[in-house]
Amino acid sequence: MNDTDPGSRQGGTVIVGNGMAGSRLVTEIRARDPHVPLTVYGAEPRQPYNRVLLSNVLAGVSRPDQIGLVDPAWYEANGVDARLGVEVVRIDREARVVHGSDGSAVPYTTLVLATGSNSFVPPFPGTEDGLPAGAVAFRTLDDCSAIIDAAEGARRAVVIGGGLLGIEAARGLAGRGLEVTVVHLAGHLMERQLDSGAGKVLARTLHRLGVRSRLDANVTGLGIEAGRVTGVELAGADGAPESIGADLVVVACGVRPEVGLARAAGLEVDRGVVVDETLRSVTDPAVRAIGECSQYGGTVYGLVAPAWEQATVLADLLTGADAGARFTGAREITRLKAASVDLVAMGETHHGDDDPEVEVIRFADASRGTYKKVAIRADRVIGAILLGETSTAGTLTQLYDRAAPLPADRLSLFFPGMGGAQPADSPVRMPDAATVCNCNSVSKGRIRACWEDGARTAEEVCARTRAGTGCGGCRDAVEGIVAWLGEQDSVAAG
Numbered sequence: 001m002n003d004t005d006p007g008s009r010q011g012g013t014v015i016v017g018n019g020m021a022g023s024r025l026v027t028e029i030r031a032r033d034p035h036v037p038l039t040v041y042g043a044e045p046r047q048p049y050n051r052v053l054l055s056n057v058l059a060g061v062s063r064p065d066q067i068g069l070v071d072p073a074w075y076e077a078n079g080v081d082a083r084l085g086v087e088v089v090r091i092d093r094e095a096r097v098v099h100g101s102d103g104s105a106v107p108y109t110t111l112v113l114a115t116g117s118n119s120f121v122p123p124f125p126g127t128e129d130g131l132p133a134g135a136v137a138f139r140t141l142d143d144c145s146a147i148i149d150a151a152e153g154a155r156r157a158v159v160i161g162g163g164l165l166g167i168e169a170a171r172g173l174a175g176r177g178l179e180v181t182v183v184h185l186a187g188h189l190m191e192r193q194l195d196s197g198a199g200k201v202l203a204r205t206l207h208r209l210g211v212r213s214r215l216d217a218n219v220t221g222l223g224i225e226a227g228r229v230t231g232v233e234l235a236g237a238d239g240a241p242e243s244i245g246a247d248l249v250v251v252a253c254g255v256r257p258e259v260g261l262a263r264a265a266g267l268e269v270d271r272g273v274v275v276d277e278t279l280r281s282v283t284d285p286a287v288r289a290i291g292e293c294s295q296y297g298g299t300v301y302g303l304v305a306p307a308w309e310q311a312t313v314l315a316d317l318l319t320g321a322d323a324g325a326r327f328t329g330a331r332e333i334t335r336l337k338a339a340s341v342d343l344v345a346m347g348e349t350h351h352g353d354d355d356p357e358v359e360v361i362r363f364a365d366a367s368r369g370t371y372k373k374v375a376i377r378a379d380r381v382i383g384a385i386l387l388g389e390t391s392t393a394g395t396l397t398q399l400y401d402r403a404a405p406l407p408a409d410r411l412s413l414f415f416p417g418m419g420g421a422q423p424a425d426s427p428v429r430m431p432d433a434a435t436v437c438n439c440n441s442v443s444k445g446r447i448r449a450c451w452e453d454g455a456r457t458a459e460e461v462c463a464r465t466r467a468g469t470g471c472g473g474c475r476d477a478v479e480g481i482v483a484w485l486g487e488q489d490s491v492a493a494g
Contacts, residue, residue: 019051151173209341217234220234
């Protein structure tokens with residue numbers, strides 16, 4: 001197939017990657033311009049889906065069809081040439097043509113790389129030809145299905161990696177009744193987002209939920225018999241090898257930006273494709289990059305909210321809706337909301353008491369799985385952790401995101417209503433400008449506007465604003481605001 005589409009022959013916008021960043025860009029462009037020629041390549045044959053919610057599928061609380069983002073019928077209805085299940089194998093920057101695995105050659109005026117990232121699988125001995133049966137890397141919906149299939153009849157599971165994805169996988173498997181052990185190279189869980197105190201409380205919470213943690217654990221290989229995994233091999237503290245038996249091994253050792261195409265095309269690549277504030281490659285003005293494969297200001301953003309913000313900025317630029325739109329960086333807020341584990345972490349979380357310019361406030365109750373910490377510099381929140389009890393997450397997120405001045409009563413950052421004041425994330429106290437959904441930048445005012453426009457349920461509000469379609473952590477807040485608006489409406493009507 002070569003240049004099958006007249007719009008493609010004219011050379012429109014071609015997007016490589018149809019994951020959470022690429023699919024969002026497609027819909028944002030179409031919302032602004034229904035006619036610009038638009039082609040999107042997706043290596044996976046299915047509709048794009050919300051990777052953040054894969055842990056829900058793994059835990060059995062969501063079906064795969066419930067985490068879809070863009071229905072395949074939408075592409076045809078909106079004049080998008082969607083080539084699902086087709087990989088781009090080469091970029092010819094001189095001719096401005098992308099070549100697909102199906103033999104297609106599509107010219108472009110603008111090329112957008114949204115290739116995301118891939119699972120990092122350490123080069124364990126015996127895995128040169130791939131992982132053995134019973135061992136699965138956790139990244140895609142196919143991976144999720146493979147893990148669920150492998151969990152059937154399994155009794156013991158080991159998760160290699162105690163980061164965000166590893167904890168979600170471990171909790172999901174424990175919920176399916178397996179004995180689960182997390183082995184982690186670092187000294188505490190989720191060391192990128194949490195300090196050691198929070199990591200210890202998280203490990204204790206997981207232990208109560210049936211997940212053991214082995215920390216400072218150096219995995220040296222997989223146990224394999226007859227082509228099937230039997231466990232993991234560790235380097236013991238005394239140098240003697242140690243084995244942990246398992247019927248299922250999940251590899252969650254992090255991800256690496258997928259930049260092979262970009263590098264082969266001669267674009268400047270560091271960890272990601274290096275871009276400026278217009279998300280343009282610093283090598284080629286006809287190429288842009290967004291999401292996990294892009295790098296701006298030395299940072300590769302690995303969360304959904306920055307990727308969706310980049311998609312919005314780029315859609316404004318490519319369609320001319322806002323020629324002044326710029327991406328100047330984003331504040332990353334990590335949420336973990338697995339069954340019986342509620343966590344929010346943001347900013348600089350590793351400060352101790354040794355920096356005289358940073359004020360650190362902590363509260364811990366390990367027996368209840370609660371850990372709270374706020375780091376403050378110049379009367380501004382620069383980092384926070386809420387684990388186990390997150391009722392003030394909305395307040396802290398607003399203070400951190402907007403670099404707003406703090407209340408005089410610091411305890412109100414931990415305990416809502418302290419001192420007789422209502423919590424700032426109560427609908428009564430929350431200003432309309434307050435961000436409710438960080439993934440999609442949805443404010444309380446926008447939710448109120450939807451209500452005034454006739455939306456009367458949280459489902460209707462989420463459908464119109466996209467609130468709750470990212471990590472899902474704001475869903476309770478949206479429902480609370482909608483319920484409060486309903487109460488106010490009833491009072492006014494009475």
